[in-house]
Amino acid sequence: MPATAPSDTAASANDQQLEYVTSCALPTPWAQFTLHAFIEHGTGSPGAGKEHLAMVLGDVGDGEPVLARVHSECLTGDVLFSQRCDCGAQLEGALRRIAEEGRGILLYLRQEGRGIGLVNKIRAYRLQEAGADTVEANLQLGFHADARNYELCRPMLERFGVRSLRLMTNNPRKIDAMTRLGIAVAERVPLLVNRNAYNNSYLNTKQAKLGHMMTPPAAVPADQAPAPAATPDVI
């Protein structure tokens, strides 16, 4: 149970419910955000009990599109400095950019490992060390390539009066998910990070198999090249 009385609860599909709990100031190297805490409930929800966060800066409820990042948890990248993925650098880049503009929101969703959890992500990394790519590893473990669900974004954003985003992402399926939820994506803001020897093949696979929009294009064998992205940079 939360330490403070819940102030409200919003229901969604699958009996998935989101409780807004409380907030505090969160000074970071780039700006002082307000950190808001939510708890997911729901008997049919795989994420029941998860604690989700929103970091907010400035007046985001004024009706204008809001610079936003919808970030899925990556403990290894966000906290442990892993170079296997782009998550930690994207998290920092998004917060810096929001701070530069003085206005924006970052949703920190607790769907680690594209929704398969931390231990399973480490199993997937082990399979990647044996030659699988990030998608094949998930499939070999019996999961979908991407098991995430973005439904909670809607009540989280509604809480702050946010209806339209300038979404920092390279992932076209994240944009589609927001649109299907009725959240307008006024603009896609690319969020590119430097490649290194450890994340290069992961980023290539995201581009080739998951359709991520990354420029300049990574070198991928012609027979694995993705169909042209259907989602333009600015919608």
Ligand SMILES: Nc1nc2c(ncn2[C@@H]2O[C@H](COP(=O)(O)OP(=O)(O)OP(=O)(O)O)[C@@H](O)[C@H]2O)c(=O)[nH]1
């Ligand atoms: N299963 C699995 N998950 C991974 C792997 N590498 C990173 N992840 C997870 O992938 C997710 C990345 O999430 P995001 O940074 O929100 O987004 P994205 O889908 O890559 O798209 P962007 O918005 O362009 O960053 C996090 O949950 C990571 O934990 C991997 O090799 N296997």
Ligand SMILES: [Zn+2]
């Ligand atoms: Zn990561």
